[in-house]
Amino acid sequence: MPTMKKLIYLITSIFLYHLSYSQILIDDKSGDVIGNNIPQIGGGKNISLIRLNTGSQSIGFSHFLSSSMVDASNYSVNEFSLKTRPTDGLGPLINNGQFAPGIKLGYTYTKVNLFSDTGPGGYIDWGGVSINYDIDKYTLIKKDTTYFNQLYNKNFNGLGLYAYYSGLIKSKWIVYGRIGYTHQNNLDELSSVEAKEIIFTSTDPISGQQREVVKSKIGKLGLYEEFDGFPIILSITRTTKSDDPKSPDFKESLAAARLRIGFTAYLKNVMSNRLPNTTIGVILFLAKQDKMGVRIPILGLSIQAKDPFDVLNKGNSFQNRLGIGFTSVFSL
Numbered sequence: 001m002p003t004m005k006k007l008i009y010l011i012t013s014i015f016l017y018h019l020s021y022s023q024i025l026i027d028d029k030s031g032d033v034i035g036n037n038i039p040q041i042g043g044g045k046n047i048s049l050i051r052l053n054t055g056s057q058s059i060g061f062s063h064f065l066s067s068s069m070v071d072a073s074n075y076s077v078n079e080f081s082l083k084t085r086p087t088d089g090l091g092p093l094i095n096n097g098q099f100a101p102g103i104k105l106g107y108t109y110t111k112v113n114l115f116s117d118t119g120p121g122g123y124i125d126w127g128g129v130s131i132n133y134d135i136d137k138y139t140l141i142k143k144d145t146t147y148f149n150q151l152y153n154k155n156f157n158g159l160g161l162y163a164y165y166s167g168l169i170k171s172k173w174i175v176y177g178r179i180g181y182t183h184q185n186n187l188d189e190l191s192s193v194e195a196k197e198i199i200f201t202s203t204d205p206i207s208g209q210q211r212e213v214v215k216s217k218i219g220k221l222g223l224y225e226e227f228d229g230f231p232i233i234l235s236i237t238r239t240t241k242s243d244d245p246k247s248p249d250f251k252e253s254l255a256a257a258r259l260r261i262g263f264t265a266y267l268k269n270v271m272s273n274r275l276p277n278t279t280i281g282v283i284l285f286l287a288k289q290d291k292m293g294v295r296i297p298i299l300g301l302s303i304q305a306k307d308p309f310d311v312l313n314k315g316n317s318f319q320n321r322l323g324i325g326f327t328s329v330f331s332l
Helices: 002-018 090-096 250-255
Strands: 025-027 033-036 046-053 058-066 075-086 101-112 124-141 151-169 173-185 191-203 210-221 226-238 260-271 277-289 295-306 322-331
Touching (some): 025 295, 033 260
Antiparallel strands (some): 058 075, 075 101, 295 322
């Protein structure tokens, strides 16, 4: 039996290194993970990543710790993550020095080879559980209250509990599904407005021209609500090939330094006591192979539509519900 386990381990290692496709992690415009290729970091590898996202205006750090692959059927990966962003946006921070911090802490446990075979060309699967905790601060604006209560700060503590399952099909396609529970809010549905406070005014006695000195602040206007939701994410990814830089084949060894193109299509839906919140999107990415043989999406273009069928009935055109963002990942 030990000999058979060693043989399985050897076959799996060769398969994952030489025939593996895909990038380690894919984020959408909102900063949600919608796909991964965790088997790439097996065999005791430890990888640290810096994650940038213009859509969520965030910068994140993830560290992956994998167990030694002494047995292909008993192999796990732990991910610890930290993400921060200005919750009022980069514009208010740059223009007004307005900084409302937001922090997200996360942990994910993944088990590789849950039900799949380990032979070359077969189906490889993995799955796990994760938890996220958000600590945010927002600037909110009320118009139907007294002057001194119109502008105020709101603290929010969010929680996310998830379970996910993923599989690599024919070494080229990754399917991904995630369900969970979240305590969240409707901040993304509120309008961003600018509140101006007049500090003083002065008038030129000759020309009669007036000058106003104002102090402005950006905030969210509308009815702020917190609620419990049950999110579902489904995605499929056309992965990018990993090449062996030490291959005797000159073309393959040269290809290890080449950027490769992949794409992901996804659907997200949050079920709650409110109207369904659905998002669909596509991500195009360029993946670069690092020294450990892991393909990392160094640049991604995310195009997504929120409420694509106008269920919320806000009268917005499809163009107004369409958003574009860029993501980038760097290994340390």
